[in-house]
Amino acid sequence: METITNLSPIILALPFLMFLFLGLCGNKLFKSNPNIAGWIGTAGLSVVAIVSYYIAIQYFWVEGKGADAYQQFVLFNHEWLKMTDNLVISIGFMLDPISAMMLVVISTVSLMVHIYSLGYMHGEEGFQRYYAVLSLFTFAMMGLVVATNIFQMYIFWELVGVSSFLLISFYFIKPSAVAAAKKAFIVTRFADMFFLIGILILSYYTNTFDFLKLTAVSDGHATLVNNTMCGEMFMGLSVTSIAMFLIFLGGAGKSAMFPFHIWLPDAMEGPTPASALIHAATMVVAGVFLVARMFPVYFFEAHDVLTIIGYIGAFTSLFAAIIACTQTDIKRVLAFSTISQIAYMFVALAVSGYTSEHEACLGYTASMWHLFTHAMFKACLFLGAGCIIHAVHSNEMNAMGNLRKFMPIAHITFGISCLAIAGILPFSGFYSKDEILVAAFEHDKVLYACQAFVAGLTAFYMFRLYFRIFWYSENPAHAHHTPHEAPMNMNIPLIVLSVFTCYSFFNLVSNDSYQLFSSKITADRVGFELETNWTIAIASLLVAGVGIAIAWVLYKEKNDKPDMIAGKVKCLYISASHRFYIDEIYLFITRKIIFGGICVAIAWFDRHIIDGFMNLLAWISRELSYDIRDVQSGNLQQYAWGFLVGVLAIAMFAIYY
Amino acid sequence: MIPVEAYLVVSTLLFFIGVYGFLVRKNLIGILMAVELILNAVNINFVVFNRFLYPDHLEGYIYSLFVIVVAAAETAIAISIIINVYRKLKDVRVDSINELKN
């Protein structure tokens, strides 16, 4: 235990110091050889990864298990800002099953991305800056998941936001990248505002920020919240529900849930490895993590919100999946797929029970599991896509085709990951997705039906992607510009991540690994025995198979069937390829209404009415000054007349007033 | 006996005749003459008040004496100034001293 406690600060401090070091002196020190900066960053992150693994392992297998449940350790908690005696923002380190798992996820993906970037970003202007920001992101993400209080989480929440901004705008000369960065930041910021308001409401009633206090459960209630907020109403709604819904909205922003999803596809303007890390594996699941963190409160005190989350998740996953089917930019396809998969996780949480007594109690586990597996295969997909883009210098599907012969490693790893995301046995995606479907089935058949359909869609569009890239017909441009395999330092991460994807092969060795998640990561931290529901598993396999088959038919080779089908459902196709015009609606609201309407009106009002009033005062005195100039006419007798009238008027005033 | 008010009526009328003259006279000397009327009206007041109301002391009496003296001094200066104006402007009409204004 002591070792863990002593090591834990490294996880936060090292990336932060790395950020400062690379950010402040990276440019100067490594001017001649920027790669050194990359190596230093990677080395630093390796240390972090090792420590994270060590801590996670120690926690799960040695220290964590208490009498009946996993314990929540606060390894350190430094007072950072004291608002009142009770409302204290601390920077601390909380170790519990989900944070330990997240440590593993983040450090793994981050390390892989660090290594990968050595090759991918080689020679880019601002290489040092890139690594500095990666370190910053790692720091922020680590801080987020180990937060001991909701405000610490908010702090790091903002920090991941800004590092995301910096990475998206990495190619700041490109206007599209700048626009995407702005969009990402502002949309998430907008959602963060709700998060903040939620925190304010929550802390106003509970008078604490502390997760341990907020999520403490006894007698089927989140005690503190129940005691302080139960029965408080605002405009006919339960205050608890409002607060928890607002907090969810914060998470929805980061996790790109409808209607805040618009920033994520654009965010692909950033360097691909950064997209893999931030916009696929880690940051975007922060929302899921947030809901998981506050799960007891949601479950016991705001179950209605949980239901809403479920439907929002289901809708988003369907919505994103449909759009994904029509996109031609491979990173966008992946982005919509990410949205869709994260929505899955939300659905899983929404349908979950708290303890094994409740129905669908495996939802929570499934959600976290899916988070884990998704992080790995999606990172792998993105990195693979990076290799491809690196090779063909384009994001568009049309520039690709039949790449399997040029890039075998990318082909295999990409294929494995596609299988995983499609939920094909025996890859990791199958297990996690299956559990989600089981939970949904147990809880709500509608959700189940929706999610099952989405599973089919997922399989379809992922294999559409796969076939379009690696099969299909060859792009004639390749004749004079042959795509080639990526360098080793880019391929190794692909391989490592695809190994993680295949981890279920370990199941063949031992049943323990199948129970890995259900025994350790559950809502009540107690653990339960997981049993495969084969009915549903087979059903979902079938659905996925159908999806793959359709993709096979349509995209294995160049043919006119896809266009024909698109022509049949033209309306749907066009609106889906335009992402259902959500961006346009946003643009209309921001440009026309907020900027063109409110801001311009206020600015006008300020210049012409408020300032105009001040100027009017000045103008009046000036005009008055000119108007009365003739009083001083220079005529002696008028002076005397004024004198006389003055005397009379004053006398009358004094007498009669 | 003639009441004080009767004298007051005379003096007040004279005073405002003087004021009227001051306001309408077109040249500076005429204005100066109007001032003399005003001062005479005041003098009548002082004398009458002294004579009828407060005959114990000669306050009003002496005051009117001094007013006469001061009026003389004032007139002397005023006339020399008017002559000065005439010398500079070749004109003593009120309208002519209208350079300084606004």
Add this chain to the structure above:
Amino acid sequence: MNILSAFVVVLLVMLVAVFLIPGEKKNAIRWTMAAGSMVILGLAGYLVWNFLAQREAGATDKFLFADSTVWYEGVINISYSVGVDGVSVAMIMLSAIVVITGVFASWAVEDKAKEYFLWFIMLSIGVFGFFISVDLFTMFLFYEVALIPMYLLIGVWGSGDKEYAAMKLTLMLMGGSAFLMVGIFGIYYFSAEDGGALTFNLEEIAANAAMPIEWQRVFFPLTFVGFGVLGAMFPFHTWSPDGHASAPTAVSMLHAGVLMKLGGYGCFRVAMTLMPEACKEQAWIFIVLTGISVVYGAFSACVQNDLKYINAYSSVSHCGLVLFALLMMNQTAMTGAILQMLSHGLMTALFFALIGMIYGQTHTRDIRYLGGLMQVMPFLCVCYVIAGMASLGLPGLSGFVAEMTIFVGSFAHEDLFHRVLVIGGCTSIVITAVYILRVVGKILFGPLYKIEKVGDQYNYVSEHHGEVHHYPLRDAIWYEKIATIGLIVSIAIIGLYPVWISDMISESLEAVAAMLN
């Protein structure tokens, strides 16, 4: 000598020294300024350290380092009284930082440098004098001393429509002080029960609490509005955009960074502390006004095209937040308000410094005609991004600390209406992000615009009345770097480790907050 008076004395010595140096020896003047402001900064640092040490040792007086000398007596009781509590210490520290960075930011002033620095020192005297005073008269005196140099500083050394702006700023601020002065008289003549000795001493007035409520109702709004004008409270804020836009760099820095803080500080120290009952009654009016300020300033900033206007409106928004939080009248919110003053002072000074430095090279501040500066002057632009991040409340920089303390504190208000207003205020954090990113995206990022590259040299090309100008561009020079780095370090220190300063401030506010509740 009392350490507090030392601030004023050092500045006076600087004033005399600069006065005696002949105007041609510009470098001598600059280094005198630098040395003097270093001393000031040192004094301020020593003050903070000593203050904390004394509090640690258990000093419980409201004002430490107090000292008082009778000045006028009998007919009117004025004394030169100084003393500081946590709030004023924070403000003094802020002023010292901004002054020294301001000196470096004005290093490039060539035209009438001597006079410039003379007025600059005068302004500083006013600022420091204001913060150390605990006597209402001397406080007011220093307040006005700080205001008037602005006229010449803007009028002579400014740019654009400077004469109009200088006049407007001066008149509006003096208008505010007209309100204020009535309030001060009211406070003085009701400073003691009938027959007691009248006093200008803040502590004694607060202790006597002799002003009847019906008079408080009259004088509280006067005093509050009086200071509020300087605090850029809606609808008395319009001097701020014009004034800041026209002022020379360091003057904008000092004005937005420190001088506007006089407003908030005065509202708190004079209006609210001395007339608590009326404050409780009328707070809601001003809360609504300042709440409008917060959102309104932010929205206005979104569509401005002049960098300084953007920042000026952003100041309106941020300073609105200061008063907003003060009026919530609980310890946390007020602590947040003071932190916000501190934070806004530093970051807005940084903003204006950077804008000045960019403007000095491009000769335009219009964001429509700028683009891609990041490639040309990376140092300045990175600093600008940092400033922007501080402004939009990025954790780790000072803005976050202040805003969050304000929001949490204000939301603790027991009245629902107030809490709803706080939620309205929260929207500003989004709008702030919008206008900050708009600028960052427009001028720093993106491809070069109107900038040509000749060899290694970038030139800004501007057409003016058919004439084409080529202004060479460069990155920051050493003195500019000192100024910006100094401010960024201060912002980061507060942002990274806020607890000591927030505790220091919070402690001093305890009694006031208790009284106001």
Add this chain to the structure above:
Amino acid sequence: MDLDYSQFLSMSHEVSLVVVLIVLLLADLLIKNKKAFQYLAIAAFALHTVAGFYSYTDLAGDAFAGMYVSGAAQSFVKNILNVGTLIVFFFSFEWNNNENKSGVGEFFFLTLSTLIGMYFMVSAGDFLFFYIGLETASIPMAALVAMNKKGTEGAEAAAKYILTASFSSGVMLFGISLIYGACGSLYFDEVQAAFTNITALHIFALVCFIAGVGFKISLVPFHFWTADTYQGAPTGITAYLSVISKGAAVFAFMCILYKAFANEPDVWQNILWWLIVITITIGNLFAIRQKNLKRFLAFSSISQAGYIMLGVFASSQTGMSSTIYYILIYMFTNLAAFGIISAIENKTGKVGMDDYNGLYSTNPKLAFAMTLAMFSLGGIPPFAGFFSKFFIFAAVAEHGDYLLVFLALLNTIISLYYYLLVVKAMFINKSDSPIETIKIDAMSRVALLVCVVAILVIGFISSIYMNIYEISFGFAN
């Protein structure tokens, strides 16, 4: 009959000034060298001024059975007037040497005559003596105004002045005669006793009297002559008129209101309230657009008169002390401004505000002094003007009329605007042909230095105001 001529000896200021007058009359006959005569005159008057300070404490009480009243306050005011007059002499040195060569002796004689008239006003204990003082102070002034031989302005100004002055003294006399009729006496103390149970007649009389004195102080609407006369008069005389004459009149007015009309303060306070508001506002509004600096300062001095009257309005010991204090500071400040204008006018003949454009680049010291004067007039700390304004407002606030304070303060914004216009002209405006660098004579320089030092330090020396407070007798009740 008991004739006690020794009473004249207690009028030390007046006697000493009469001695100076006689000396100058003789010297004018004997000394043909005008410069030497000036030195002598200034030296003699300086001696008188210094002597005035030494007679400061040992005098108290009345002479001539209450017709002449002298106390510490009166003595102090006379000393202020002396110092101001001395500064005016310093500033006029150059003008006397060049343009007024033929009338140097008369200049001094007339100025000192008016000064003695002001002494009488200040020390009056009776309406008759007051009236004589007032006329002595104003009639020879017309001659002084007419001494501006350049152009027609002097003549016009003098004509307007003397005629309106006689008109206003007519009105005032009418008022005094009615007061006499109603109260039966002209001694202030007896009027005080009788001026109760007032009727419309009392008020009418009072208003006529206020109008007459208001003319001297140039309160609106009795101010019309001010601008024209100030503009036309020689600059030294303008300074003298705007400061010394006005100061004496205000003090005398205050004494009369506080003594003779002490029983019915509400009536005249009510009147004064409106007069002050109108005066300040109208003065400011006219001053805004003036382009001639002398005329500009004339309107500024009208509004300043309004501010001075605030102290009178306050009707208390504080009111009186702050009035005297205001006069003191206003004197130094306004004299500094006029001194600079006069110096520049003597050298270049320019008095337009536009002529001052870019003055700072050529004459930094003059511009600096002018700036100080303008800031002080505008009431900007840390200059003396701030303190005087503060204390005078404090007096009104003590009296309880916060509304008046507020209105006056709002007006300071307008006044600040036009004072800043001057500063702007000197510092900010560019000029193709700025006033060339000029070297002003030693006398003016000394006087200017005195004024500037006074502007800078008076406020900080608290004993000045505290002493004035000690010697102020305040409201009779």
Add this chain to the structure above:
Amino acid sequence: MAEYLTSIDFAGLFTADNIVFFILSAVILVCGFMSVASTKLLRAATYLFFTLFAVAGLYLTLSYEFIAAVQLSVYAGGILVLLIFAIMLVKNLGTDTETISYANKTIAGLSALAGTVFAFITMSKFRFIPSEEANDAAAMVDMEMVGQTLMGTDKYQYLLAFEAVSILLLACIVGSIVIATKSKED
């Protein structure tokens, strides 16, 4: 009204004193008015002379002989002569007729009228109580008393004013000379 008229003792009005007073008042007012209304300045001066004369007469009826004498000698003998000199000195002034616009006259007249009415109203509010000694011999003033009053230093004696006015006169003489003497440049 009728009651009021009957209450007046009309017969008592026609005493010698009253008749003299009426005549003098009439002269004062009519000539006063003529002196401001006359279009020729010399005529106006003449009317003014009559007015001054009549005022002196008024003083005589009040048995203030000394002041009547001063009035005659200073005003009629001094001031008026000065005025006439001035009129003569200025070319054509004595013979020019001046025309005054009706607007001017109306405004001035109305203002003066308003003043008069107002003054009457205010005066009517006050009851002047004649002293009981007003008809006594004590009210008569002999020269010795005047002299003592002018030269005494007690209360109600005016040595100080007498001396003060001498300074005024001296200053006025000097002043007049200064203005009237032609400067060398002229």
